[in-house]
Amino acid sequence: MPIAWFITVHNPDDATLRANAGDLARFCKILRRTPGLERGVLFTPERTHDPYLEASVPPQLAAELYFANTAAFESAAAANGNLQRLATPGLLPSLAGATIHQQVMHARRFPVPDARPRNAPGQPTCSYLVGYEGPADDLNAWLAHYVEHHTVIMARFPDIREIEVCTPSDAASHLPWPRQTCMLRNRVVFDSAAALAAALASPVRHEMRADYANFPPFSGEVFHYPMATQVISP
Numbered sequence: 526m527p528i529a530w531f532i533t534v535h536n537p538d539d540a541t542l543r544a545n546a547g548d549l550a551r552f553c554k555i556l557r558r559t560p561g562l563e564r565g566v567l568f569t570p571e572r573t574h575d576p577y578l579e580a581s582v583p584p585q586l587a588a589e590l591y592f593a594n595t596a597a598f599e600s601a602a603a604a605n606g607n608l609q610r611l612a613t614p615g616l617l618p619s620l621a622g623a624t625i626h627q628q629v630m631h632a633r634r635f636p637v638p639d640a641r642p643r644n645a646p647g648q649p650t651c652s653y654l655v656g657y658e659g660p661a662d663d664l665n666a667w668l669a670h671y672v673e674h675h676t677v678i679m680a681r682f683p684d685i686r687e688i689e690v691c692t693p694s695d696a697a698s699h700l701p702w703p704r705q706t707c708m709l710r711n712r713v714v715f716d717s718a719a720a721l722a723a724a725l726a727s728p729v730r731h732e733m734r735a736d737y738a739n740f741p742p743f744s745g746e747v748f749h750y751p752m753a754t755q756v757i758s759p
Contacts, residue, residue, distance in 0.1 A: 565757035659708030
């Protein structure tokens, strides 16, 4: 099961704030040059409509980097690792004032009927990033329900291209930012924001909400962020 490292740059008080092209280019250049990186995805804000949720301000910038194992990630996140370059003062001036967090997780994918995007090469897809901060009264029961039931319903979304579920890892990181402690992150991927909106307007979204009511008891914030998604290749 690969390691997935999340970094989020977020100012929830400014819905208009965006990273400029220069900042994005510098950020991605560092990511691509990270030894041991197998694949990455870059996230920037998108808009859609979820019939069950009020819109919230998504992170202005986020990324998820995949490594084959814990040792590969810990090398990249060591005190002298390449990812330390992300902490260079002034690296992202267009996002000055935003808060940066990180989380190390194990990532697993679940099957979908058709994983082939219809997008032109290089065109971004759209992810719905979901996070459950927790805790759950019984984490084993909660995770079992999510994995065994909730993901099965997700796979019925029209034109869904990917389902990913991430759970926490204890990998070491020498990067300077606070760690988030989500007990689970979920990412579903569609060809576009319009395709995500169509899925959220489908009967499957009502099935998802009904199953949410069946979750074993838990507390903490749950976030849902629509994000334009671009693959980062080493």
